[in-house]
Structures are given as structure tokens and as C-alpha cells.
Amino acid sequence: MKIIADENIPCVKEAFASLGEVTLLPGRSMQPEQLRDADILLVRSVTAVDQALLEYSSVRFVGSATIGFDHVDRAYLQQQGIGFATAPGCNATSAAEYVVSALLVLAERKDFALAGKTVGIIGCGNVGSRVRKKLAALGMRCVVNDPPLQAQGGHDDFVSLDEVLQADVITVHVPYTREGDYPTHHLFDEVLLRQLPPGALFINTSRGAVTDNRALDALLAERDDLSVVLDVWEGEPAINTSLLQRVDLGTPHIAGYSLDGKLRGTEMIYRSASDWFGHSGCWSAADYLPAGSVVEHSESGVTTMLRAAVFSVYDVRADDARLRAMLDLPPGEQSAYFDRLRKEYPVRREFSATSVLVDDADSECESILRGLGFPVVVSA
Template sequence: MKIVVDNKIPYIRETLAKITDNVVYMSGNEINSETVKDADALITRTRTRCDRQLLEGSRVKFIGTATIGFDHIDTEFCNKAGIVWKNCPGCNAGAVEQYVHAVLTLLKEEKGLKLENACMGIVGVGHVGSRIMSLAKKLGMKIMLNDPPRKDNGESGFVDLDTIAAECDVITFHTPLIKEGKYKTFHLADKDFFASLRKKPVVINTSRGEVVDTSAILDAINEKRVSEAIIDVWENEPHINLDLLHKVYVGTPHIAGYSSDGKLNATIMTLKSLCEFFHLDVDINLSLDEDLKEENIIDNKDDILSCYNPKNDYSVLLSHPEDFEKIRGNYKLRKE
């Protein structure tokens, strides 16, 4: 069995060595049709576009992406070609919650944002959005939820996007990227959305860059319809819009979900899917390195910024935006 693996996926090599000695590790953006043509499985991240161009004529039967998102996989082609693909829903939800909590703490300390009784609009209430909902409640915030697929599935408690735009002090996006159809999220936050804002809210995007129209949010910032913007995901990554980078309150290189815990979860989920597909009886006994198990000791238990301050990551990206991919690829995983 041959497996091609993105070399930035941590904690995976020891287990794969138990499965086969034919494992090829390489940069995700360098994986091409030549490297996968005789591979049985591909384990990747978002940087490898898994489509007809990559996979047609190959031996690949299984794709595991060690990520929540799967918009880099042409699922229609894979389904027609008989290629099974698996993602890792919820693997880094805790890390994104930590990121949002840190951002809200910064806004409270530096900008005077009053969290108690403020209204947070959560767009997308899956694994991550549900964690953000719990966080908001703990912080004493009111919440409004928007999730059309869940609403249509009979779940209750949702409002439309216009209500979110009109009523919320903080709006945070946690949707997958869907480019067409009834539940399209591509440019969900477009010029019309920003024009309908009523309370000059804080806008946070940790979902996918294309969910927010770059030109529209830039106009909204310039016209002060948005008080502050926090952007972790960008259109056209890694070639991000530098005007937007300099206008946001915090801008980071798609690392909101980059914790050691989240990465380990993703690796374990991917390995389990691989073993299940190929009917492999392999012991997956993974845990964090000893130095990552140590608890963060802080004077004030509520001071989340002692554990993680996203402004530090913003400073790095501001200094070297051309190194977006390098910064992201070499990011030192934080502990949740």
C-alpha cells in the first residue's frame, strides 16, 4: 500500500509506519497527479485541491483530510469515481473557541466592548458554532443563531441573516464554504449584508475566506459600518488582500484552529477513517508530547490572554504577509 501524506500533518508518522513502509511525505501544494497516480490513499489538508485534474487515472481509493473543511475536495467527482473521502468535523472546535474568546477579551480590554448583555450573532451552528454559543452564554451575552440547513431540518431557535445584521453587536461566521445551491455561503457577507448592518458590529470570520466578500467588508470598515473586523481566513490565500490586512483589528494566517489538541484530534480521526476503510487492525495510541501536556499557570484564571494573544500572530503576519503560507506551515501549535 502506498500513501501520500501532507508533511505538515503532525503526530501521524509513527502510526503510518505500522501500516506500510511506502509512505511519501511532501508539501501539500506540491502534491500532483504524478505523485498520486500509484497511491492507494491520500492524507491531506486544505492546501491540496483534490479534483479530477489530480485524481483521474490514479489508483487512489481513499482521501482523508485532517481538517474540518472539505471545500478543497471535489466531492462530486470523488463520489462518481468511487473515491471515499473523510473529513474531521469538530476536530479543532476548542481551538477556535479559544481564539474567539481571546479576541473578545482583547476587545473588552482595549476597546471597551461590553460583553455582558451584548448580542452575538452566530452564523453556522455546527461543531464550532455550538462551542461559540456556549462561550457567549458563559460571558453573559445574548445570542442569535442563523443556520438555514438546520432550520429546514426542523430545528428551532433560528433567525434570518437580516435579523442578525440588524440586532447584533458581534457577528461571527462558522459556516462551511458552499459555492452554489440553496445553502450557498460564498460571499454570504456581501455588500447587501454590510449595508443592512444597524449597530456597527464587530465582525469575526474564522470559517472560510470566501464567505466574506473582501471588497464589501473593506468598504464597510472604511465607511464605519463595522466597528472592528477580525479575520483569520482570507479570499485567495495565501495571496491575501493587504489593504484588508492593515484595516482589521486582528488578522491572522488561518490558524484559529491551530492548537496541539485540535491537530491531534484531526490526526486520530483521519487515521481511524483510513484503518476503517482498508480494514486495518492498527493500534492508534496517540497523545500529546509531554511538554505540551503541562498546564498553563496564570495568576488570573480568567486571563485567557496569558494563554494565547492573537495580536502576537497579527504582528508576525503584518511584518511578513508575503510569507503567509510559511508562517502558517511552521506555526507553533498552542495548547488549549
């Protein structure tokens, strides 16, 4: 079989070699003529997969190494009998750890304690549920709004959007949709953004167009009491640089970019493709992950030690600094730079790959670290 794959899907050539000949292409510029004799197409969210791309191809299976699928015309694929799979939850842990790092940075920068703060989580699926667990470990009170999940029943702890908007921290983890009962396009429009309470911290790691970027830019020009963390932007890679200058932390759509999450996504679409074509999948992401590490922190105080442990694995400030370097470039070079940051992203592991040595007397710190996902080794 002939396989066309986005060049930025990690280990895709190694994984799919058992299924056929793999050709790597830039995902953002894939053209129909490149797919004419392809059997399998493997993409990320930067590739629009629709009739225009596939009409004259022989593609029989599409795999997207992403948790979302708003870039794919699923109705067309179904109509044509083309198999389709995504990688739901593959980078959920990474995205949740991004939120933890961002909160620890801003708590230090603005001198406030996270414990006791209320966080409103909008969307409690793969990512939101992990965010909830980790922030609860930090002592934060979590309230959740997720109308689609609430409609499925089985939970009774959901709150209204109005109640979420009263929280100290509001973090968004929804899929991007324009249709249906719960569209999320510009969910945070000018009206909703202006309801953010004084001193609120707003985080969006879902999709750029869930927030009206122009409205947010205008709001931040008026209100310096708000804090904002954005990992996703409307119009990527041509983002609103005025908004970038106003947010507290800005990153190039990399919240879910841990090596663990990326390889997990590759393995998930590999296994789906293998099943579709009746092959036994033998490739495992675990074989390509480097060995974990062990760190010992002697810092005094729970908060100081937590920061040291988290930042030793992932410090969001590094990604923020790299993106802000875009502001020094001519406008014509900024989009390519945004894409390059994503393509050349440094290796980042998840908390679970780093064991932390703690003193046996520090039970509070041990409990929090375990709640965040760190393996903990207690020293005698």
C-alpha cells in the same frame, strides 16, 4: 501500501506507518505524477482533490485532516469508488477559543464589557455550537441563524438573518458552498455588509470567500465605527493587504490550529483509513500531547483574571503581529510568508490543558472559567 501525505499534517508519518510507507510532500504543490502508484492520499484544505489530480493514480482512499471539504470533488471520488473522510469537529474547540481571545482583546482595547452584549452566531454546527456555549459563559446573549440546521427540525430558537444583523457582535461559522439551497459564497457581499449596525464587531473564521473581501475593504475605508476580526481571506495565500491594514485583528487562517485539534484531525482520518482497509487502528493522538499545566492567578477582578487565564494559553495579538509583519515584505514574498506562518505555527494548547487555581470565595470566576473549558482547582 504507499501513502502520500501533506507534510504539514502533524504526526502523519507516525500515525500511518502501520498502514504503509509514508511520503511527505508540500500540500499546495502536489502533482498527478507524484500520486501514480499511491494507495492513500492525505491532504489539508490547500490541496484541490479532483479528477485532474487523481485520474491516472491508483489512490483508493483520500483523507482530509480538515473540518471542511470544499477542496474535494466528492462526486468524482464516489464515482471512482475511492474512500473519503474528513475530520469534522477536530478543531472546533480551538476555533471557538480563538473567538474568545479576540473578544477579550477588543473589549479591553475599546473599553467595553462583553457581559450583556448580544452576539449573532451564523452557523451553529461543530464550531458555532461551541462558540455559543463559551460566549454564554461570558454573559453574552446569543442568537443563532442556521437555515440548514433549522430545516432539520428539533430546535426552535433560530432567528432570521435580519435579526442576527442587529447584534453587537456577528461571528460566522459556516461551511463554504457555491451550490445548494444555502450557498455561502459571498454570503456577506456588499449589500449585507452595509447592513452591519453602527459599532458592530464582525468576525469571520470560516472560509475567506464567505465574505467579499473587496467589498469589506471598501466599507472599512468609509466606516471607522466597525471592528473586524479576520482569520480567513479570499485568495490565500495572496491576501488583500489593504484589508489587512484596516481590520482590528488579522491572522493567517490559524483559528483551529491548536496542537490538540491538529492531532485530533490526524487521528480521525487515520481511524477512517484503517476502517476502510480493514486494519485495526492502534495509534492515539493522546500519546503525543504534552502534559498539561497548572497556573495560579492572583489578579483582582473577574475580567482581569479571565484575561490573564485566556491569554496565558492563547493571545491572538501574537498571531496578528506576525501576520502584519507581511506588510514590510516585498509583494513577491508575501504569499510564501503567509504559508510559512501556518507551516511553522508555534505549539498552542486548548484551554482544557491548563488547570487554573482560584480562591474558594471566587465562585463567579470559577463558573466562567469552567464554562470556557478550563479545569478549575479551588484552593482552600
